[in-house]
Amino acid sequence: MCPTEPDSAEAAWQKLLRIRQSIDNIDAALVHLLAERFKFTQEVGELKAEFGLPASDPDREHRQIARLRELAVESNLDPEFAEKWFNFVVTEVIRHHIQAGAEGEEREAPL
Ligand SMILES: O=C(O)C(=O)C[C@]1(C(=O)O)C=C[C@@H](O)C=C1
Known part of the structure; x- marks a missing residue:
């Protein structure tokens, strides 16, 4: 043994x-x-809502995924898993951004 x-x-x-x-x-x-x-990301969402910027930025996401996949390989972590984790988190962030944008619009145009 x-x-x-x-x-x-x-x-x-x-x-x-x-x-x-x-x-x-x-x-x-x-x-x-x-x-x-x-x-x-909440700060980012507030900034995006204030200046009417789109909730998502696919180019930024692609760059981050490529970077995280490389880091995962270097660290002996499955790159597929790293990408899935990132997408899971970013989906939630985008949902928050869309909500922040909608709330900002409601405040600007009350009924
Ligand atoms: O960097 C941004 O613009 C963000 O909104 C943050 C973030 C992220 O969580 O990494 C989320 C959504 C975008 O599609 C890209 C990146």
Whole structure:
């Protein structure tokens, strides 16, 4: 048996708990990072709504996807997954931008 492998069910359980602590920390960091990203995209949405800019920017998205796919490969992460994750987040951002634009229009033209 490899010396770093747990040699009993108890040792395996201790190792699982230790690994889960790191997974918990990473999940917390991801939530914090996503919250920060959405704070910034909210600012972008307000800017776009104020100046009548389109909610989505497909060129920017394509450039980001190419960049993130490269970073994923370098980091040994599946580039398909990186692209899916980005598209999932951006779809939500665009939904917020459209909502912000509609609310801005309502404020400008009340019934
Ligand atoms: O950079 C922008 O213009 C944004 O609105 C942000 C963002 C993103 O979340 O990365 C979202 C929508 C656009 O299609 C492109 C990028």
